[in-house]
Amino acid sequence: MSYFRITLLRSGIGLTKRTQGVLKALGLRHRMTTVFYPVTPEVAGQIMRVKELVSVEEVEKPLTKAEVKAERTPEPGFYLEKAAPR
Amino acid sequence: MFGAFRPTNALSGGLLWKIPWRLSKFQKARQRKRLRAVDSVVATLDKALAKQSITTKAVERWKGEMPVEQEMVPKDKYTIFDRKEKKYRKSIRSEHPPELVGARNYTDWVLELPKWTRVSQRINPPGY
Known part of the structure; x- marks a missing residue:
């Protein structure tokens, strides 16, 4: 079972209600939102409607919201030292 | 009609915003990039569906009808058909003057x- 990883790159502002409705149905409310859907003809058809606005990848497993956030968070640039054992 | 005080757009509206219709090489490069991005989305969909041996009407139709970026001629990438134009082609980002399209503001040019x-916008009437 593989999944589509869909990221909204360009906003749907000013486009037709139909296009904006598809974005809403896919749960893409803001730019750079990432959602995961199983590979089905229904989802493929929805992506075709908004293909100019999104980037799509095929992945094996869907990530949770926290995992997507962790992917995007840069390294903090520091680390905490632990007290040396006496 | 003629002379120093003829009613041009800039004089009667005050401020006139018009953007050059001709695309710069950078705009053209970005246009090609966008075309390729759409191609890659369709290719990904096709590949993923083919793995499960599913065919979808929307994807099949796009593949049958639409050329990919590399197959397109520059004319189709940057210009659109217009029957009223001298050589039937206009830049893809040309604008209608406000008085022709009944725009609210006299200074608003409207994109075609x-x-x-x-x-x-990939295919145009055959022969043009």
Whole structure:
């Protein structure tokens, strides 16, 4: 079972209600939102409607919201030292 | 009609915003990039569906009808058909003057292909 990883790159502002409705149905409310859907003809058809606005990848497993956030968070640039054992 | 005080757009409206219709090489490069991005989305969909041996009407139709970026001639990438134009072609980002399209503001020029960076416009009438 593989999944589509869909990221909204360009906003749907000013486009037709139909296009904006598809974005809403896919749960893409803001730019750079990432959602995961199983590979089905229904989802493929929805992506075709908004293909100019999104980037799509095929992945094996869907990530949770926290995992997507962790992917995007840069390294903090520091680390905490632990007290040396006496 | 003629002379120093003829009623041109700039004089009667005060401020006139017009953007050059000709695309710069950078705009053309970005246009090609957008075309390729759409191609890659369709290719990904096709590949994923083919693995499960599913065919979808929307994807099949796009593949049958639409050329990919590399197959397109420059004319189709950067210009659109217009029957009123001298050589039947206009730049993809040319604008209608406000008085022709009944715009609210006299200074608003209206794009002939609104949202042209977010819509697909690949094929034109055959022969033109």
